[in-house]
Amino acid sequence: MRKSIILFLLLLLLLFVIFPRTGVYAFLFDRGNYGYINESSTEMISDLDELSPKTRELAIKFLEKCEEKGLSVRITETYRTQARQEMLYKQGRTTSGSVVTWTKNSKHTKRRAFDICENNTDDPYGDLEFFRKCAEIGKEVGLTPGYYFERYQDMPHYELNRWWLR
Template sequence: MSTNVTVTCRDLAELLPPAQLACRLLFQECYKADILNIFITETYRSQARQNYLYAQGRTRPGQIVTWTLSSNHTSRLAWDIAVSPPQSLYDVTTLKKVGDIARRLGIIWGGDWTGSIDRPHFEVKSSWKMPTGYKLEGVVIVPSTSKMKVQLIVEDKKEEIKVTQMWNPASPAMRTATEKYITQAVNNGIIQESHLKDLQNGMMTTDRLLGLYITIQLRRGLL
């Protein structure tokens, strides 16, 4: 992950597990509501970057973009979204629809705040749990660019068994091939380096690997 305060992090893996799950659930429910033209613009934000943004419009040229030095982005519990063309980047109608869904999921929406309204902003408490009656129904593709659409890919049980059998962390040859594939995607700027580190540290699950594979293929235009 870059330490440059001018660079935005859009990687869900940089959020804490409750925020990752909440974000994926939100995008899944948006997909089911036919809201496909939204994408992540920022997840984790270092305190140094928060300070940098706060200075804009105050001690640094530009318009004010944040009103606080304390943000849940730095706590890895918040994410921002935007809307793809041809709609405006922060289309109010679309963001209100997403906000309505977030409210039902127990996700805090910045559009509900009084005073300093922040419609693109969503966050959760560290104690957030998935509401009763909801579940992740498949692999949720959470876009980090306006060129992609939200997707929900549901695999049948036969395919899930096949994928599980294919990924064998104990196989040196398979680990080498997988690491090479993930490394290439990192070098091409398709995914964040944190995924490669988790693979090397034995923290890569089958479901996550499948999600990464689908994301990489989509961004390469192969699916």
């Protein structure tokens, strides 16, 4: 009898305390509430609402902390349709221009990545110290900054790499 009470309490603990913290419920139920995007469009999208709920939450936290530190950040791109990703992939390979991406399988197409640049400046990608400071903040809030990518550093890029969070 006492054993079953303990088991029951453990179950409650698991369901109402442990699971909610792991984000497993969000993973199972939160499919996001995205606007209507034409999936064949190759336009750039910079709307935070097009990110997965957790990516969006961390992006907002990131922006707030950057602002506190006096870093003026602008989001340039969030969700990317597969059509746009493939168009970018062709760039510098089969179409003109320089290579801008190394993958057809981007976190942007999964709503789990966004790109930034410096706001209110003539050279939004020129200040390396700006990107270094932002990357520190990104890491702090739980994002994976492309700044730290070892093979292809991607300074403007941030992604959510915790698969159990939506």
